[in-house]
Amino acid sequence: MSERILDEVVKASPNRRKFLATLGTATAAVSAMALASPREAEAQTSSPTATEIAVLNFALNLEYLEAEFYTYGQYGYGIEQAGLKVSGVAYGANPPGGGTTTGGAKVTFSNNLVFTGPITSEIGVDERAHVTLLQSFLGSAAIAKPNINLTALGFGFGNQNEYLQLARIFEDVGVTAYGGAAYLLTTPIVIQTAARILAVEALHVGSLHTQIARLNVPSPVLDGADLVPPPTGPQNQYLPVNTAxxxxxxxxxxxxxxxxxxxxxxxxxxxxxxxxxGAFYGTASSAPATAANLQTIPPGFAPAPA
Incomplete structure (x- = not known):
């Protein structure tokens, strides 16, 4: 992890010692490559680094959340009942056998004008696949599903419009989270796979923004970096892209x-x-993102090229 970002995260964390110990353990495992035979070292060069393990596990938290959301919306139960593994490394009150999910319910898709039911079902297939894919990359380092509250915002499953509102939030945040962490990745196969997941999340975003605009569903604005579709956002901008x-x-x-x-x-x-x-357990949340996060090189991320 870049020194600047690592220092920022550790200083923000009330559990600095545990964060450093966790990251240090992963670093030691990666450093052991230096003692391996040439053939063993070559076989390990496609494995995630310590930094990437931390980043991929952070992403896995978000994928668990999205997968639970779509699975409950379609079927009325969670990913464990759907056959996915939910156990792994756990922190604090999150159990290693997989956390409890509250707030989810099956949604009635009353308006199929823009294929909301079939499309969100397809997105659910993707998100469950992302959970399994990240688990396979992480192996024994993969985290367990944390405790999740799907109705933390007070809406989401009451009707189709609520479901679209929350789906839009999850997918937009997913795109920005993968993009924000991209410069911390160094292993080619990890970079390539993360880019492909980001592409899928972006496809989800485009579809959901289009549905929301067509059905005239209001969208709560998350922070200064959130570009919401009509009717809440500008009437002539449908996608969350800085046109500049x-x-x-x-x-x-x-x-x-x-x-x-x-x-x-x-x-x-x-x-x-x-x-x-994961390694970011205990890291404190910061102030919300601002419009500066839409710049070509936002402050606090990868430095500008020399």
Whole structure:
């Protein structure tokens, strides 16, 4: 992890010692490559680094959340009942056998004008696949599903419009989270796979924005970097892209946690009542993202090229 970002995250965390110990353990495992035979070392060069393990596990928290949301909306039960593995490394009050999910319910899709039922069902297939894919990359380092509250915002499953509102939030945050962490990845196969997941999340975003605009569904604005579709947003902009540079926003881990936990300076709450799992457990949420996150090179992310 870049020194600047690592220092920022550790300083923001009330559990600095545990964060450093966790990351240090992963670093030691990666450093052991230096003692391996040439053939063994070559076989390990496609494995995630310690930094990537932390980033991929952070992403896995979000994928668990999305997968639970879509699975409950379609079937009325969660991903464990759908056959997915939910056990793994756990922190705090999150159990290693997989956390409890509250608030989910099956949704009635009353208006099929823009294929909301079939499309969100397809998105659910994708999100469950992302959980399994990240688990396979992480192996024994994969985190367990944390405790999740799907109705942390007070809506989501009451009707089709609520479901679209929350789906839009999850997918937009997912795009900005993957984009925000991209420069911390160094292993080619990890970079390539993360880019492909980001592409899928972006496809989801485009579809959901179009549905919301067509059905005239209001969209709560998350923060200063959130570009919402009509009718809430500008009437002539349907996609969450800064038209000045053709790019979406980026959000850092603490900025994503500000949305996940429901405010700044928090280490749990909102969608993750016991906090997230992984090396970023105990990291405090920051102030929300601003319009500066839509710049070509937002402050606090990768430095400008020399």
């Amino acid at each position: 540079n053709g790019l979406p926003a980026l959000r850092s881990v603490p900025q994503v946690l500000a949305l996940a936990y429901g405010g700044a300076g928090l280490t749990q709450g909102g969608f993750f009542p016991s906090g997230i799992n």
